[in-house]
Amino acid sequence: MRIFIQHITTLIYDSPISEAHTEVRQRPLDTGGQRCLSFHLEVRPERANVLSFVDHFNNTVHYFDWLQPHDRVVITANSEVLTPATFTDTCTDLSPLERFDYLAPTAYAPRDEMICAFAAPHIAGSPYETAMALMQAIYRNIQYERGATHVKTTADEVIQLRRGVCQDFAHLFIATCRCQGIPARYVSGYLYDPKFFGTEVATHAWADVFIAGHGWISLDPTHNCMQDERYVRVAVGRDYADTPPTRGVFKGNARETLEVRVSIRSA
């Protein structure tokens, strides 16, 4: 499927800031059968010079600074992506670091008694079946509800709340898979669904699990399904902290307000 995405981020400060440095992770990946046909990043103030590098998860990072005093930054990313019908990964083995990183607990996806107790009843005959069972269990037991959680909510808190958004579903899924010895990683991206419109639906998060003999399999516990042609992958990591769409620091005593607008359509 050919998908067009426009992702507009507006950062507003209640008093002027200076020496701002910003990282953007919004360029769709060229992996798993997906192809990024074009990507344009436009930044206002428009004289900012956008540079890029690849991070250690192979995500593309765009980076710019703006040293002069300012109180508003607008980042507009336009992507055109060709998505595969199914996520097809040719990776047959993990590097030693991937094996370590995607099994280790993180701040968002800790390993504690609550997580392990949640996972325990769903252990099945094979890692693949276990992962599918965990996805289903999370889908059934956690209520999708906006506003119940926030950007810093961790997987153990999600179990207590029994509610959350896609980021929370993904973290809980990752945490439970890892405690069953299944390497899992966080995927941030977009979901194109003609039935729904709006930013909250368009930006999405799900997870990949690594199954020996299969390679990476991409599962979405929020919708209890596998990644299909409606999904656009943008960044992967151990958890959300490795994949934020924008991240920055600045000088100045100001409060930052973040506005995000995403529109997504198919050709």
Place this chain on the structure above:
Amino acid sequence: MASAESAPGSRPLLNGSYEVGPFFDEMFEKDGQPRPHYQALCADLAQLTHESFDERRRAADIFFLYQGITFTVYGSQEGIERIFPFDLIPRIIQRDEWALLERGLIQRVRALNAFLQDIYHDQKIIRDGRIPAELVFGAKHFRREMVGVRVPRNVYAHVAGIDIVRDKDGRYYVLEDNLRSPSGVSYMLENRQAMKRTFARIFEHYGVRPIEHYPQELLNTLRSVAPHPDVEPTVVLLTPGIYNSAYFEHSYLARQMGIEIVEGRDLVVHDGKVYMRTTTGLKQVDVIYRRVDDDFLDPLSFRPDSLLGAPGLFAAYVMGNVTLANAVGTGVADDKAIYAFVPEMIRYYLSESPILENVPTYLAAREEDRAYILDHLEELVVKSVNESGGYGMLVGPHASREQIELFRSRIRAQPRNFIAQPVISLSRHPTYIDGELRGCHIDLRPYVLCGERITIVPGGLTRVALQRGSLVVNSSQGGGSKDTWVLYD
């Protein structure tokens, strides 16, 4: 030991009361005779009385005071700044012994750099099962952000301080590798100045190899790893600031090298390049000799609350526009659990056998080692893997029951954080304390510089445990230092 003829009414310095004790003494044989390379020094010292020695000592103290050579002790209520205690009796190393140490150090630093290059790229040593993945990737100072990042000449540890000790039989061992920002080299340089001033005649006739070129060698090393070899590089020293325990050293080295000393706020990153603010505007910086820890280098990439670094610095580094020395992530190789694998690294990367030995090391992370450690806490030295400066360690034979039990529970709770080693009966050296010569335990920290080539100025910093019987030589734990003489022949 022979005592000297002396003027009436004054006491000779070498009066025969020095006890060699059950240790390896650097100056004296078991029978009290001076070792051959110390004979000339002993003869000179024999000419001295306590009075004349004290006079020189006071002159040296005044020299240190005027130079402002101090260090700060952490963990005490008020910030305490002390003069680094200096002992006037030099430690002497023979030519052949130094040649061996030098070869061993070069070999070790080559292997450590090869290890860093490997784990931040292909991770072959882990794939080949020579070192456990958890130990490397679980290390506090492993920086996954460095994976795939290329650094000039593949050098990570540009300045390494390798701590060397001698056991009862005089055999040399490597005790620790310090690969982040090893400090103390300014004391090495100042000790030499003090010696030259107070014992000019003795020094001149001894044939001691010079060390004064260290700052120039350091600068050469830093320039040789500049990102663009064709351009005359601008090198700066980045310090956390005047409250850091080693600030004296930072300003001293910057002055000696003739480069700017900067704090994070003096730097600004723009379009992926690093600049320092000067009175005439921004000036691009190519190499940063940074004495700031990884965590604090860049609030955008590491600790967001850090004010000691410069935002965007890591991006500039990843894009190859600036060199950081030492590289980000070198700390994984001086983790005390990783230390146990350095001999293996030497065999693996260089296909050589280690010239310098490691102290036998038990890893609490290994179940069988842990059982042994917990059973033998009274005999062992326990170290926490990420601390330096003698903090967070237990010396079993000198510890109270409470201290031992405290470490027992700590080890059980976090085995990855601890290693244990047998107590090394560090060699001793005559040291002038309270009007007499006493045998004090010493170690040696040579500074290995690695850029286009590896250089080591002969010797290093000899640290002395000044507290009676103490085996801890760190300055933060009440240690002092001596000048170290490596002889031409």
